[in-house]
Amino acid sequence: MSPKVAIGAVSLLSAAVVLAGCGGGNDNKGSSGATSGNAGKGPITFVTGKDNSGLMPHLAEAWNAAHPNEKVTIKQQSDQADQQLSDLQQHFQAKDPNYDVVTVDVVWTAEFAAKGWIVPLTGKNAMDTSHLLGPTVKAATYNGTLYAAPYASDAGLLYYRKDLVPTAPATWDDMINACKGKTSPTITGPKPACYAGQFAKYEGLTVNASEAINSAGGQIVKEDGKTPNLETAEANKGLSFLVNGFKEGYIPKEALGFQETQSLNAFQAGQLLFMRNWPYANAILSGTGSKVAGKFAIAPLPGPDGPGASSLGGHSVALSAYSKNQGTGLEFLKFIQSQEIQSYNLTQGSQAPVIASLYDDQALIQKFPYLPVLKKGIENAIPRPVTPFYPAVTEAISTNAYAALQGQSSTEEALKNLQSAIQSATAG
Ligand code: GLC
Numbered sequence: 001m002s003p004k005v006a007i008g009a010v011s012l013l014s015a016a017v018v019l020a021g022c023g024g025g026n027d028n029k030g031s032s033g034a035t036s037g038n039a040g041k042g043p044i045t046f047v048t049g050k051d052n053s054g055l056m057p058h059l060a061e062a063w064n065a066a067h068p069n070e071k072v073t074i075k076q077q078s079d080q081a082d083q084q085l086s087d088l089q090q091h092f093q094a095k096d097p098n099y100d101v102v103t104v105d106v107v108w109t110a111e112f113a114a115k116g117w118i119v120p121l122t123g124k125n126a127m128d129t130s131h132l133l134g135p136t137v138k139a140a141t142y143n144g145t146l147y148a149a150p151y152a153s154d155a156g157l158l159y160y161r162k163d164l165v166p167t168a169p170a171t172w173d174d175m176i177n178a179c180k181g182k183t184s185p186t187i188t189g190p191k192p193a194c195y196a197g198q199f200a201k202y203e204g205l206t207v208n209a210s211e212a213i214n215s216a217g218g219q220i221v222k223e224d225g226k227t228p229n230l231e232t233a234e235a236n237k238g239l240s241f242l243v244n245g246f247k248e249g250y251i252p253k254e255a256l257g258f259q260e261t262q263s264l265n266a267f268q269a270g271q272l273l274f275m276r277n278w279p280y281a282n283a284i285l286s287g288t289g290s291k292v293a294g295k296f297a298i299a300p301l302p303g304p305d306g307p308g309a310s311s312l313g314g315h316s317v318a319l320s321a322y323s324k325n326q327g328t329g330l331e332f333l334k335f336i337q338s339q340e341i342q343s344y345n346l347t348q349g350s351q352a353p354v355i356a357s358l359y360d361d362q363a364l365i366q367k368f369p370y371l372p373v374l375k376k377g378i379e380n381a382i383p384r385p386v387t388p389f390y391p392a393v394t395e396a397i398s399t400n401a402y403a404a405l406q407g408q409s410s411t412e413e414a415l416k417n418l419q420s421a422i423q424s425a426t427a428g
Helices: 003-022 056-066 081-093 106-114 134-139 172-179 203-215 233-248 253-257 260-268 280-286 326-336 339-349 356-360 362-367 371-379 390-405 411-426
Strands: 044-048 072-076 101-105 149-155 157-161 193-196 272-277 296-299 312-319
Touching (some): 056 326, 056 339, 106 312, 149 326, 172 272, 193 260, 203 233, 233 390, 253 260, 260 272, 280 339, 312 326, 339 356, 356 371
Parallel strands (some): 044 072, 044 101
Antiparallel strands (some): 157 296
């Protein structure tokens, strides 16, 4: 390609971006050019986190067979939430027209919508959400407008070794007592260690610390979604459950480096009696080659006096404001939400569906007996703070919680520092 042609291509590209930004009428949101969308048709790229559950080949094949002129290319990111987010932020900031359709973690909706990076699903882009689980729709909505199509829900579950502990623990004390005499303080000990969740310093720690605090009746932020409320006895009791776990040895030190995958691997290798993880772990732990297949069961997360509270997790799929093929993208959003794809993702990858009726399907409940527990977990889950400044908020939570877990600051100090860090983060 000659330099002249290359320059021409660049300006054509900018023209296309400008056109894409102007295609949809008057409801321009934010300064970056998101509109109600263009109707462009053609090939699209779907950017999504690493496909640990092996669901993407089917999705791509099924879509491509029906849309030979609008094929989807799947671009997989890392399996770590923070890295996925920074990849998306970079591509949106560069107004990349090649990131057509993107997976949005429930905690990113506010930022992406406020910055005009994703297209509102209103007007000709409206989608029927009446058959979906309420919290999944709420998490894809910002300021009263739907911005993304719920794709997979998520709630934390307790995985336990039913061959070693026949009854699921209802409380934290039950769990700790069940570990006495049966466990070692490290995952490499002669016996399994007691409990682990995700305690590395990243989004997963925000999830786990929030769950502990909420389960003890505390709050990260008040009902307004931004005023921190951490200097309470309840928040202290919640965070102390994790801090004491490391001090007393019911959580192994190795777990300070655990994200989802590492905790799953430890449980799968028989190194943990109890594990907090998302529903997707069920399919992998039940798969061929898993040392614990048939030896574990799933229960609600425990709390201090009874069931605990999960953080609401999950993902939606949104149309990038910079895509030229938003018409195709919109059809793709409808496709990923179809009964066919939602059932496939449940039966093949134990991913939590967004279609409510699948949780009441008797044949599915027989295969996945924990479905009612999962549905209740999602319905009662507590959302993480909803704010366009979420990246700063979650950084504050994971940093201060991590300092407490490591024993670098006391639980009181960590909560005090977190209180003021969230205050500054949400002040703008
Ligand atoms: C899961 C959840 C997501 C959460 C992430 C944290 O992917 O669905 O909401 O942010 O885990 O690691």
